[in-house]
Amino acid sequence: xxxxxxxxxxxxxxxRIEVDETEARRTLGQLNGIFGLIETMQAVDTQGVEPMAxxxxxxxxxxxxxxxxxxxxxxxxxxxxxxPEAEAGLYLVPKVIE
Amino acid sequence: xxxxxxxxxxxxxxQLSTASKIFSGxxxxxxxxxxLQANAVDIALPGVLPVLNxxxxxxxxxxxxxxxxxxxxxSVFARKNYFYPDLPKGxxxxxxxxxxxxxxxxxxxxxxxxxxxxxxxxxxxEDAGKSLHEGxxxxxxxxxxxxxxxxxxxxLEIVSEPDMRSAAEAVAYARAxxxxxxxxxICDGNMQEGSFRCDxxxxxxxxxxxxLGTRREIKNLNSFRFLQQAIDYEVQWxxxxxEDGGSIEQSTVLFDPASGETRAMRSKEDAHDxxxxxxxxxxxxxxxxxxxxxVRAELPELPAARRARLIADCGLSAYDAGVLTAxxxxxxxxxxxxxxxxxxxxxxxxxxxxxxxxARLNREDREIGQSPVSATQLGGLIARIxxxxxxxxxxxxxxxxxxxxxxxxxxxxxxxxxxLQQISDDSALTALIDxxxxxxxxxxxxxxxxxxxxxxxxxxxxMKATRGQANPQRVSELLRRRLG
Numbered sequence: 001x002x003x004x005x006x007x008x009x010x011x012x013x014x015x016r017i018e019v020d021e022t023e024a025r026r027t028l029g030q031l032n033g034i035f036g037l038i039e040t041m042q043a044v045d046t047q048g049v050e051p052m053a054x055x056x057x058x059x060x061x062x063x064x065x066x067x068x069x070x071x072x073x074x075x076x077x078x079x080x081x082x083x084p085e086a087e088a089g090l091y092l093v094p095k096v097i098e
Numbered sequence: 099x100x101x102x103x104x105x106x107x108x109x110x111x112x113q114l115s116t117a118s119k120i121f122s123g124x125x126x127x128x129x130x131x132x133x134l135q136a137n138a139v140d141i142a143l144p145g146v147l148p149v150l151n152x153x154x155x156x157x158x159x160x161x162x163x164x165x166x167x168x169x170x171x172x173s174v175f176a177r178k179n180y181f182y183p184d185l186p187k188g189x190x191x192x193x194x195x196x197x198x199x200x201x202x203x204x205x206x207x208x209x210x211x212x213x214x215x216x217x218x219x220x221x222x223x224e225d226a227g228k229s230l231h232e233g234x235x236x237x238x239x240x241x242x243x244x245x246x247x248x249x250x251x252x253x254l255e256i257v258s259e260p261d262m263r264s265a266a267e268a269v270a271y272a273r274a275x276x277x278x279x280x281x282x283x284i285c286d287g288n289m290q291e292g293s294f295r296c297d298x299x300x301x302x303x304x305x306x307x308x309x310l311g312t313r314r315e316i317k318n319l320n321s322f323r324f325l326q327q328a329i330d331y332e333v334q335w336x337x338x339x340x341e342d343g344g345s346i347e348q349s350t351v352l353f354d355p356a357s358g359e360t361r362a363m364r365s366k367e368d369a370h371d372x373x374x375x376x377x378x379x380x381x382x383x384x385x386x387x388x389x390x391x392x393v394r395a396e397l398p399e400l401p402a403a404r405r406a407r408l409i410a411d412c413g414l415s416a417y418d419a420g421v422l423t424a425x426x427x428x429x430x431x432x433x434x435x436x437x438x439x440x441x442x443x444x445x446x447x448x449x450x451x452x453x454x455x456x457a458r459l460n461r462e463d464r465e466i467g468q469s470p471v472s473a474t475q476l477g478g479l480i481a482r483i484x485x486x487x488x489x490x491x492x493x494x495x496x497x498x499x500x501x502x503x504x505x506x507x508x509x510x511x512x513x514x515x516x517x518l519q520q521i522s523d524d525s526a527l528t529a530l531i532d533x534x535x536x537x538x539x540x541x542x543x544x545x546x547x548x549x550x551x552x553x554x555x556x557x558x559x560x561m562k563a564t565r566g567q568a569n570p571q572r573v574s575e576l577l578r579r580r581l582g
Contacts, residue, residue, distance in 0.1 A: 014371060016181055053174040053196070053376045059384035060175075065116050065153035068123030072134040079141060080133070087235055089132035090243030093183040097231050097242065 002032045100341070101305035104333050105313075106268045106298055107260035110275055111253050112285045113225070113293040114157040120224050120252035121148030121191065128291050136227070136246035142186035147379055150175075154252035157284035158198045158222055159385060159393045161254060164282050164400055165217055167202025169390050175222075175380040178372045183244050184227035192255075194374040197221035198383065204258075204278065205402050206270040207420055215271050216259040225251040248292075254284070260299065260310065265329035269322050272296050274401075281401055281426045289320050296320075298329055301346070302336045311336075312346040316353055316360055328353035332360045404429055412436070412444035421452055427466045431473045438477025443484045450480055454497060470501040479509035491566055492518045521568045524576065527560070531573070531580055534559050545581060553577070 008028045012019045019027060069075070076089065085092035119126055122139035139146045162169040176194035199220035206213050227246035234243050256275065262268045276294055279285040286293050296319045301311035316332060319325045331353075336346055351360040399407075401423045408419040422432045428451075435447045455476065459469060479500065483493045492513075499512045513519055521527055534556065535542055541559075544552035560573045 014179070014373065053382050054378065054380075056381065058381050060150050060381040062152035062155065063123075063149045065118050065151050066123060067118045067125045069125065069135075069137045072124075072137075075137065076133050079136075079138075079143075085241070087238050087243070089134070090230065090234070090238075090245055091133070091183075092234075092238055092241040093244055095231065095240050095242050096183055096229060 002035060003028060102302045102333075102337050103305045103307070104263055104265075104329075105260045105301050105303065105310055106262040106265075106329065107313075108258045108262070108268060108271060108299070109297040110256045110258075110272070111225075111295045111297075112161075112256060112275075112279050114154050114252040114254055114284055115286055116151055116153045116157070116252050118151060119250035120151050120154045120222065122250055124250065126251050128288075130247055132243070132245040133247060136249060140186075140250040141246050142188075148191060148377075150380065150383065151252060154222060155198070155383065155385065156389075156393060157252070158220060158254055159390055160282050160284055160397060161220055161256070161279065162199035162202065163390070163394050163397055164278060165199075165202030165204055165220075167199045167217060167220065169385055170196060170198055170200060171385060171387075172196065173198040173221075173383045173385075175377045175383070176374045177377045178223075178374055180372060182226070182229075183242065184229045184246070184249070186227070186246060186249065190224060190226060191377055191380070192223035192374075193221035196382075198385070204271065204274055206267065206274045207416075208264075208267050208270040213261075213267065215261045215267075215274075218257040218259055220254050220256045223253050223255055225249065225253050260301075265326050265333070268298060268329055269326050272322055272325055277401060277424055282397065283426075292320060294320070296325055298325060298332075300329055300332045300336070302333060302340070312348050314346065314348065314360075314362075315350050317350055317363075319353060324353055324355055327355070327358055328360055331358055335360065398426060401426075401429075408432075408444075412441055412448075414444060414448055418445075418448045418452065422448060425466065431466050431469065434473030435477040435480065438474050439480040439484065443480055446480050446484060447477070450476060450497075454494070458501060470504070471497070472505055475500050475505070475508060482509055482513060486522060486569070487519055488513060489520050489566065489569060492520065518567060521564055522572070524572070527564075527568060527573060527576055528580070530563055531560060531577055534563065535580065542581070553581075 005024055005028055008024050008031065009019070012024070012027075080086035080089075080091065083091050113126075114120075116126060118124060119140065122137050124135045124137045124140055127135065133141075139148060159169050161167075173193055174196040175191055177189040178192045178194070179189040181188055197219045201219070202217040203214045204217060206215055225248050227244055227249040230243040230245065234241060258271065262271055276287055276289075279294070280287040288294070298316045298319060299313045300316060301313035303309065303311040314332065314336070316328045319328055332351070339346060347362075349362045351362050353360050405416075405419045405423045408414045408422060409416060414422070423429045432447065432451050435451060436444060439447050455469065455471065458471075459466065462470070464470075476497075479493055479496055482488050482496075483490060488496065495516075496509050496512050496518060499516075500507065500509060503512070538556070538559065541552045541556055545556070556577055557570060557573050560577065561568055561570060
C-alpha cells in the first residue's frame with residue numbers, strides 16, 4: 001500500500017500541521033518507506049496472537065474515588081498566568097460557534 | 099402515498115455519580131466558579147498522566163449487569179482525536195474496539211406493549227469542557243470563554259441498536275434508561291445540568307425495505323420533550339425531502355427548541371475521522387470475576403423484577419406497577435406503606451401514593467424523598483380507612499393534617515385528637531335519623547311521593563349533623579329502613 005500526496009495533505013490537516021509542497025513530498029517518501037516495513041511485517045503469521053494494546057504486559061492501576069485537589073484558586077491563577085488570554089476565570093480563545 | 103418506516107437508535111451520555119473525575123482527583127461537583135475544578139491533568143499540561151477512577155469502572159460494571167450485558171474482562175482506552183478549544187488535549191480518552199460492556203437489553207413500555215431494545219455497547223470516556231459565547235466582558239469581544247470544570251467528568255456512553263420505530267418508542271427507551279441509571283445509583287439523572295444527554299440517529303425507509311436509510315444524528319437532546327419534538331420534525335423532514343425527489347445526506351444536526359426544527363451543523367468533511375488508537379498513557383483495564391460478582395451481590399432488585407413482583411404478589415395492574423417503579427425511592431416508599439397498611443390493601447395504597455400524595459408532591463414541587471408524609475404515616479392512615487375507622491373524605495382531612503405535622507403525628511393520634519372516627523354505632527345513627535325525620539316532615543312527604551332527590555337531601559342532612567363522620571352508605575341503609 002502506498003499513500004498519495006493528497007492523503008499526506010489531509011493527514012497533515014487533521015493533525016493541524018502545516019506542510020508545504022516540498023515537505024509534503026519528502027513526508028510522502030518517508031511514510032511510504034514506513035508502509036513498506038509494515039508490509040514486510042504483514043507476512044508474519046499472527047494467527048492466534050491477541051492484538052497488543054500496550055507495550056507493557058500490565059493492568060491499569062485504579063485510584064480510589066477521592067477529591068485530592070485543594071487550593072484551586074491559587075492553581076487557577078498559576079495556570080492562567082501562562083495562558084495567552086484569560087478573563088473572569090475563563091480561558092479566552094478566538095470565537096468558536098456553530 | 100408510500101408508507102414509511104422510521105428507524106431510530108440512541109446514544110446516551112450518562113454522567114457517572116463519582117466524587118472525583120475519571121482520570122484526576124478534581125471534584126465533579128456542579129456549579130462551581132469557572133476552572134476551579136480543573137487541575138493539571140484536566141487542562142492537559144505536558145507531562146501529566148491519567149489514573150483511572152475505580153468508582154467509574156464500578157458504575158460501568160453495575161450498568162452492564164443491570165442490562166444483562168457482558169462485562170469485559172479486559173477493555174482498552176483509546177484516543178479519539180479532534181480539535182476543539184474545550185478539549186485541551188486535542189483528544190478525548192474513550193474506548194473504541196474493546197468497550198467495558200457489550201450487549202444487553204432494556205425492556206420499554208410503550209402504551210400497552212412491552213418491547214425489548216437491544217444494546218450494542220457501553221463504554222467509559224471523559225467529558226469535554228464548556229465553551230461560552232455570551233455574557234463575556236467587553237474586553238472579550240470576538241472571543242469564546244473556556245471553562246474546563248466539566249473536562250474529565252466520567253461518562254458512560256450507552257449505545258442502543260436501531261430498534262426503535264417511532265418517537266414514542268425513543269422517548270420510552272430514554273425514560274426507561276433514565277429510570278434505570280438512577281435506580282442503580284450510577285447517575286443523578288439531572289437533565290438540566292446535563293447529567294443525561296441523548297443523541298438520536300434517525301432514518302426512514304419504505305415499509306418492507308430491509309436496508310437502512312441514510313441517517314442523520316440529532317445531537318445533545320437534554321429533555322424527553324425535545325427528544326420527541328426533534329424526532330417528529332426530523333422524520334417529517336426526511337420523508338418530505340425524499341418524496342420531493344431529494345436524498346438524505348449523512349450528517350449531524352442540532353435541534354432548535356425555539357423553532358422546533360432541526361438543522362445541519364456546518365458540514366465538516368473530516369468530522370468523523372477521529373483516528374482512534376489505543377492510549378499509550380493507560381494500560382488495559384482488567385475486571386476480574388470476583389469484582390463483578392461482588393457488584394452483582396450489591397445490586398438492588400431491578401425495576402422490571404420489582405414490577406413483576408408487584409403485579410404477582412400485590413395484584414396491581416401493569417400500569418400501577420409501572421408508575422410505582424418509576425424510581426427506586428418511589429418503589430421503596432410504596433412498599434413501606436404496604437408494610438404498615440398490609441398487603442391486602444395494596445390497591446388502596448397504590449391509589450393514595452399515585453393520586454393524593456403525587457398531587458401534593460407535585461403542588462409543592464418535591465421529590466418522593468422529601469415527602470411531607472412518611473410511608474409509615476401514610477400506611478397507618480390507609481389501615482384506618484381499610485378497617486372502617488374513618489371514611490375516605492375524613493381520611494383526606496387527616497392526610498392534610500399529617501402533611502402539616504412535620505412527621506410528628508400518627509394518623510391514629512390525629513383521628514383521636516380531632517374525634518374523626520366514623521360513627522359505626524347504629525343506635526346512635528338511628529337516633530339521629532329519627533330526630534331529623536321528625537324535624538323535616540316536608541322532605542319525608544316529598545320522598546314518599548316518589549322524589550328520590552329528597553332522599554339524597556336527607557342523607558346529606560345526616561352527614562352534616564355528624565360532621566361527616568358517619569359512613570354515608572350505612573346512613574342510606576338505615577334511612578331506607580326507617581322510611582320503608
